[in-house]
Amino acid sequence: MRTVTYGAACSLDGFIAGSGGEIDWLHSSRDVSEIMRDYWKSIDTILWGRKTWDQALRMGGAGGGGKTSKIRSYVFSRTLTSLDANGAELVRGEAGAFVRDLKQRTGKGICLMGGGELARSLLDADVVDDIGMNVHPVLLGSGVPMFLDPRHRVLLELMSSRKIDGGCVYSMYRVKH
Amino acid sequence: MRTVTYGAACSLDGFIAGSGGEIDWLHSSRDVSEIMRDYWKSIDTILWGRKTWDQALRMGGAGGGGKTSKIRSYVFSRTLTSLDANGAELVRGEAGAFVRDLKQRTGKGICLMGGGELARSLLDADVVDDIGMNVHPVLLGSGVPMFLDPRHRVLLELMSSRKIDGGCVYSMYRVKH
Numbered sequence: 001m002r003t004v005t006y007g008a009a010c011s012l013d014g015f016i017a018g019s020g021g022e023i024d025w026l027h028s029s030r031d032v033s034e035i036m037r038d039y040w041k042s043i044d045t046i047l048w049g050r051k052t053w054d055q056a057l058r059m060g061g062a063g064g065g066g067k068t069s070k071i072r073s074y075v076f077s078r079t080l081t082s083l084d085a086n087g088a089e090l091v092r093g094e095a096g097a098f099v100r101d102l103k104q105r106t107g108k109g110i111c112l113m114g115g116g117e118l119a120r121s122l123l124d125a126d127v128v129d130d131i132g133m134n135v136h137p138v139l140l141g142s143g144v145p146m147f148l149d150p151r152h153r154v155l156l157e158l159m160s161s162r163k164i165d166g167g168c169v170y171s172m173y174r175v176k177h
Numbered sequence: 178m179r180t181v182t183y184g185a186a187c188s189l190d191g192f193i194a195g196s197g198g199e200i201d202w203l204h205s206s207r208d209v210s211e212i213m214r215d216y217w218k219s220i221d222t223i224l225w226g227r228k229t230w231d232q233a234l235r236m237g238g239a240g241g242g243g244k245t246s247k248i249r250s251y252v253f254s255r256t257l258t259s260l261d262a263n264g265a266e267l268v269r270g271e272a273g274a275f276v277r278d279l280k281q282r283t284g285k286g287i288c289l290m291g292g293g294e295l296a297r298s299l300l301d302a303d304v305v306d307d308i309g310m311n312v313h314p315v316l317l318g319s320g321v322p323m324f325l326d327p328r329h330r331v332l333l334e335l336m337s338s339r340k341i342d343g344g345c346v347y348s349m350y351r352v353k354h
Contacts, residue, residue: 167335171312
């Protein structure tokens with residue numbers, strides 16, 4: 001069965017962006033590039049929350065990929081009625097059921113793009129398998145949280161943890177279903 | 178100058194206790210015992226927030242220590258007028274100024290006991306030097322946060338990070354003043 005991974009870079013107090021959306025504290029390094037390069041090879045599908053999708057479009061980083069891309073994008077929204085992006089598919093129904101079905105199909109890994117609302121919903125539905133965190137050495141105080149309340153206690157197994165460049169700690173967890 | 182350390186065990190989503198005060202998810206191990214044994218040797222002073230002090234009293238774990246103890250306890254409160262504990266001292270004034278003065282005096286390390294309100298106040302006043310976190314492999318969803326908004330961005334330097342028993346990750350940070 002395909003694996004759904006929720007991964008993000010966050011501050012020590014658990015924010016993936018500042019309260020004004022600031023990400024100037026993010027540290028890019030060869031370590032991060034290598035981790036991401038290996039990760040992108042392992043997936044063929046991205047699940048987007050609507051807000052993250054909009055933000056990525058504004059920054060030029062999102063897209064269905066069109067006919068040439070091997071990445072399939074699904075954007076989850078209860079408010080949108082259509083999606084203005086070639087190749088990306090809008091999902092308006094219940095996210096947990098959709099992803100549960102998606103995991104049964106043939107394919108590579110599935111990437112869950114933060115923010116926290118889609119992650120909360122999919123953790124609540126118990127369809128997230130792995131959590132990756134790149135914890136940065138900063139307290140932001142407020143902002144966009146990596147985790148919202150999944151409404152039940154989620155037990156995890158630590159798979160790996162290591163210091164990487166920039167005083168970051170990169171850890172991988174597996175969800176105990 | 179003496180060092181003020183804020184340390185706690187927390188969930189991956191940053192809570193030091195569940196919303197009903199639950200700490201049943203805390204993992205004790207030889208690793209933790211050794212870390213704490215070495216740490217207790219390095220300090221002679223504990224700073225308590227009033228709520229944490231009350232809770233520790235209820236659990237039988239707090240106390241000024243009386244005449245025989247080498248640990249000096251200070252309890253910070255704006256509402257209490259006296260303290261019913263032999264050897265512990267009530268601090269009603271501005272916490273940051275008090276701790277700034279305390280750090281100038283002769284002595285060993287100073288331990289800041291969570292919860293987050295006293296920590297917020299002392300991080301805000303920039304008198305906290307080290308932050309230690311023992312991150313447990315669980316998402317609690319809600320509860321008592323380790324960090325409240327210190328009202329400014331706090332830059333940190335990662336001193337060490339290692340996996341310890343129970344799938345925990347123990348990291349030490351130094352505050353960049």
